[in-house]
Amino acid sequence: MRKLLLTTAIASTTLIASNAVAQTTVTGSLSMIYKGSSVDTGSDIKSGRGFGRESQLNVQNKGKLNNGIDYAAGFALEFDGGQNNDASNENLYIDFIFPSKTTITIGQDHIQNTNRTKGNFVGYDATDLADGAVAGTNAGFIQSAGIDVAQFTGIGIVQNTPFGNISYNYVPSVTTAANASISTNGSWGAGSGTSAYLGTKDVGISETDGESSYEIGFDGSLGVKGLGVHYFYNESPKNSGGVLLRDHQGINYGVSYNMGQITAGYNRKETEVGTSATLEIEQDEFAVAYAVSPTITLGANYTKASSNAANTPDAKSKSVAVGYNLGPVALTAQFAKMETISFTAAEKDVDVVTLRAVAAF
16 A cells, blocks of 8 residues: 555544444545656657546554453555455554554554655655556566565564564465566566465465565664664565565665754665566665645655666656645645656656645545
């Protein structure tokens, strides 16, 4: 699930559960997005534009168990334009919260994970901007380094400390799609009408399926006001007869620092794809944001991704954005100039513009 980078106010509906110490809340959001793009291939200019949407309903419950331990549970229903997969695999979890500030969590898309960046503060990151800008290609940019383990059902533990949260997440299987493939940007793809994200509820698991995977992570301030630091490492081991002939690994680390109205950040993502010829992609992201007022924020980003594959020039993105927070509604406008976004030299110039309105309730 990709989160809105411009914070909005959320008003929730509260339901009183049958248990006197439990409380259920229902929240949601709706995004309407306009996106336009043009690509100069050197011999032709191709362009396209249109609207998209993202809508989500969140149901969450929290309280105490009969042994006195705190718990939290919830799920989200996501209904996006063109979505044809399971709508209930968003933020699905049951948490057991102990007095030692230790949380044991069972779920999907909930525990802190690699799907984050400190190299962009307002609007979309380079991956989202490039997505769909060139028909029939995959963007070379990395959104989730390695395999985003948290997108599959598993069990994890999070320890809260004065310096930040330390986590470990384990999933028994990352895919049951025997014909899944890996694209040039190191992300899971799907073969012949089969989703690579079938989850652990499916049956018929074979040796061609993804093996058990894990991710360790840290996200916190290190006790320094204004500082933000994260580090995540994930690994999915090779599987006999499958698409991974070597270990698939991902690293994501970033740092940001807030100085009043100005916030600056840097992020590094590395992916090593365990195919027959190991593919490595390294990505650097730089960002700055300036809060003009409590409701208006300006942002800029520069992202560069490099691949060790033959004949693959660097993918680059420069973008500027403005966000306007109206409380329950937030507006963002963003413009980007990009180059060779799918590591293809024919893509001379790629221009992308996005306009987004988000309502939270």
